Amino acid sequence: MRSTSSILSGARRPATHQAMEDSPCAVCSNMREPHTSWTPLNPGRRFVACPKEECKDFAWVDPPMCERSVQIIPGLLRKRNKMEEEISRRKKREKMLWIALGISWLIFGFFWAKNL
Structure with missing residues (x-):
């Protein structure tokens, strides 16, 4: 099964999404990793987050779902x-x-x- 990052890298996205995914963490300067939320409130919604749990740097890539x-x-x-x-x-x-x-x-x- 392909990872989330490989799925996201193969998809066509607006330049703003690409810039958001390729941007470093605002707190520790590590590169943010793409993820997909499967919570009941945000199913299938993509976001980027710092790999360090203590950082808590987080940003949505996709807009809210209907x-x-x-x-x-x-x-x-x-x-x-x-x-x-x-x-x-x-x-x-x-x-x-x-x-x-x-x-x-x-x-x-x-x-x-x-x-x-």
Whole structure:
């Protein structure tokens, strides 16, 4: 999976966004790192922040989302996560069924060979 920074670097953005992302931290002069917020109030909204936690330098890259987007995106993310969990459970179940099938073939083969 690509990192947030590689996704942001490949996207077309206005020059002001590029300047904001490439600007150093106002407190410690480290280069700010791009991130994406997945909180309920700002789902999918990009921001830049200093890599040092003690700095607290932070700036939004994207404008605020409309209210409808804020309502819909978290629900879509929950549904996606639920579906991914279901897929994972089904893959584990399928694996167990294949193992059980293999064991049953071994048992059948053992009894079949014994009766010859």
